[in-house]
Amino acid sequence: MEYILHILILAGIYTVLAVSLNLLAGHAGLLSIAHAAFYGLGAYTSALLAAYLGVPFLVGVLVGMAVAALVSFAISLPSLRLHDDYFVIATFGFQMILFSIFNNWIDLTRGPLGIPGIPQPMIFGWTIRSHVDFVVLAFIFATFAYIIMGRISSSPFGRILRAIREDEVFAQSLGKNTLWFKVTAFAVSAALAASAGSLYAHYITYIDPTSFTVMESILVISMVIIGGAGSRWGPLIGAVVLVTLPEALRFIGLPSSVAANLRQIIYGILLVVMMMVRPRGLVGKYGFGR
Amino acid sequence: MNQVLVNALVSASGYLLVGVGFSLIYTSARFFHIAHGIVLTVGAYSTFALGVWAGLPLSVSIAGGILASTILGIGLEWSIYRPLQGRQASPATLLLASLGIYVALQALVSLIFGSGTQTFRPSEVPEGLLLVGSRLTVPQLAIIVVSPICCLSTWLFLQRAQIGKMIRAVANDHDLAEAYGFSRDRVIMVAFFFGSTLAGVAAILLAYDTDMTPMMGFRALLMGMIAVIIGGIGNIPGAALGAVLLGLAQHLSGWWISSKWQDAIAFLILILFLLLRPQGFLGGPLRRATV
Numbered sequence: 060m061e062y063i064l065h066i067l068i069l070a071g072i073y074t075v076l077a078v079s080l081n082l083l084a085g086h087a088g089l090l091s092i093a094h095a096a097f098y099g100l101g102a103y104t105s106a107l108l109a110a111y112l113g114v115p116f117l118v119g120v121l122v123g124m125a126v127a128a129l130v131s132f133a134i135s136l137p138s139l140r141l142h143d144d145y146f147v148i149a150t151f152g153f154q155m156i157l158f159s160i161f162n163n164w165i166d167l168t169r170g171p172l173g174i175p176g177i178p179q180p181m182i183f184g185w186t187i188r189s190h191v192d193f194v195v196l197a198f199i200f201a202t203f204a205y206i207i208m209g210r211i212s213s214s215p216f217g218r219i220l221r222a223i224r225e226d227e228v229f230a231q232s233l234g235k236n237t238l239w240f241k242v243t244a245f246a247v248s249a250a251l252a253a254s255a256g257s258l259y260a261h262y263i264t265y266i267d268p269t270s271f272t273v274m275e276s277i278l279v280i281s282m283v284i285i286g287g288a289g290s291r292w293g294p295l296i297g298a299v300v301l302v303t304l305p306e307a308l309r310f311i312g313l314p315s316s317v318a319a320n321l322r323q324i325i326y327g328i329l330l331v332v333m334m335m336v337r338p339r340g341l342v343g344k345y346g347f348g349r
Numbered sequence: 350m351n352q353v354l355v356n357a358l359v360s361a362s363g364y365l366l367v368g369v370g371f372s373l374i375y376t377s378a379r380f381f382h383i384a385h386g387i388v389l390t391v392g393a394y395s396t397f398a399l400g401v402w403a404g405l406p407l408s409v410s411i412a413g414g415i416l417a418s419t420i421l422g423i424g425l426e427w428s429i430y431r432p433l434q435g436r437q438a439s440p441a442t443l444l445l446a447s448l449g450i451y452v453a454l455q456a457l458v459s460l461i462f463g464s465g466t467q468t469f470r471p472s473e474v475p476e477g478l479l480l481v482g483s484r485l486t487v488p489q490l491a492i493i494v495v496s497p498i499c500c501l502s503t504w505l506f507l508q509r510a511q512i513g514k515m516i517r518a519v520a521n522d523h524d525l526a527e528a529y530g531f532s533r534d535r536v537i538m539v540a541f542f543f544g545s546t547l548a549g550v551a552a553i554l555l556a557y558d559t560d561m562t563p564m565m566g567f568r569a570l571l572m573g574m575i576a577v578i579i580g581g582i583g584n585i586p587g588a589a590l591g592a593v594l595l596g597l598a599q600h601l602s603g604w605w606i607s608s609k610w611q612d613a614i615a616f617l618i619l620i621l622f623l624l625l626r627p628q629g630f631l632g633g634p635l636r637r638a639t640v
Binding site (some may be wrong): 090137140141143144145147148149152153155156159160162163274277280281284316317319320321322323324325326327328329330331334335338 | 381429440442446448455457610612616617
């Protein structure tokens with residue numbers, strides 16, 4: 060039972076990640092490989108604040124989101140001067156640099172040793188202890204991400220992002236400052252990813268840099284693309300499928316080291332198959348770059 | 350100090366060999382073939398499987414390892430990239446498919462061989478030779494010698510051979526090249542053939558020097574990719590310059606600051622180049638897609 064709840068919590072965390080990346084990759088057509096870096100920024104910020112300074116959970120989440128949004132400017136402004144695959148490679152570079160900071164800034168992050176003893180969250184007197192509590196919290200976070208994304212995608216802001224995706228020069232010709240729209244989308248997406256990071260840190264109560272590698276970024280991209288980039292429910296479906304499918308393998312009795320590799324094999328193959336057979340994803344309308 | 354320079358040269362030679370293969374494929378097929386990294390890893394592990402598991406002589410297993418890389422590279426082009434390109438898939442789609450291949454195959458390698466370090470060296474490498482006042486092991490010497498030879502031959506091949514000229518023609522303007530009757534598919538296949546073979550050679554050399562892990566191809570590819578981007582992608586002399594610059598920057602910073610920031614510095618250099626001089630030292634002007 061605990062185990063099924065654990066999977067539900069992970070599905071919630073990855074839903075937040077996939078939904079937030081969908082704003083960039085799906086709506087704005089910007090394929091960023093730096094998402095795990097923002098996830099890590101949120102996790103590290105709130106973990107450090109809670110474990111060393113005893114800052115309350117919600118404050119830590121908000122500070123983490125603010126830090127990720129600020130760092131996103133340093134990443135998006137240079138990267139957005141590049142286009143297409145060069146943009147992807149630049150975000151790749153920033154992902155590697157931030158990972159290197161998590162791993163090597165020993166004084167702050169303790170490097171590969173990680174940060175243990177992250178306290179369990181307390182919100183207005185409600186201490187989140189059991190798995191059931193965490194399922195509720197993850198559900199709240201995912202709903203929050205969905206509400207924000209729903210608002211954005213039906214707003215003029217979301218429409219302009221999609222216009223940029225389809226034809227950036229055309230959007231500019233309407234007098235839209237497209238750079239500003241893309242930078243803002245980046246910041247919102249980064250902040251939401253950071254909230255998922257805080258949740259993860261407080262749930263596992265221990266973090267180290269291996270949770271925020273470029274492979275994690277690729278996993279989240281796969282969720283968005285397999286589910287359907289640019290669609291409303293695609294990221295949720297992608298996250299749930301990619302979290303539960305490998306766990307099902309563990310269920311039939313495979314050792315966890317084998318299951319971890321099988322999970323990567325499955326999502327790698329799914330990504331390739333999707334690109335070949337159905338580039339718009341399971342429920343999406345927008346084929347990535349056709 | 351001499352030692353730092355020699356180490357930088359060893360790294361640079363490795364980056365160059367991986368980068369030139371990657372760039373050969375990029376110039377003809379026009380997308381970032383990230384799975385080039387796993388083509389390299391598979392070459393090293395095949396050598397290990399043949400040499401250590403099957404007990405074949407080293408020379409046979411090395412040849413087998415290089416062959417495995419070549420076959421994997423052209424197999425990927427034939428089975429996955431070509432159908433995608435036939436449907437006019439965007440470079441982003443190809444890049445994503447390539448990432449998927451990379452992730453799946455790396456996990457497969459860890460599944461079969463374990464995620465730890467493996468080696469096919471028969472014994473411990475003897476103490477390094479003394480050369481210009483710095484130590485150099487035999488594997489390192491092999492890298493410094495073999496890599497420039499391979500890259501020089503690739504360069505000559507592109508400049509002189511008929512099919513090499515066709516690769517350059519397709520790289521310049523593939524529509525025009527097709528109008529003249531060159532098959533783009535065939536040219537891309539040749540590029541995958543040579544590029545993957547170079548990756549196989551690099552795999553053996555790198556594994557001979559620093560052993561192998563399932564992640565080895567990833568780092569090798571990233572560094573090779575950075576070297577060719579800062580040198581000007583598609584330009585082999587530029588790639589050599591880029592590789593040397595990258596090797597020097599990493600080892601000098603390792604010497605002055607700390608070697609743990611080597612990767613971060615490499616990516617910082619990449620981003621600076623992408624912003625200030627995206628065409629690299631010697632590359633021609635970048636062309637955006639035209640309507």
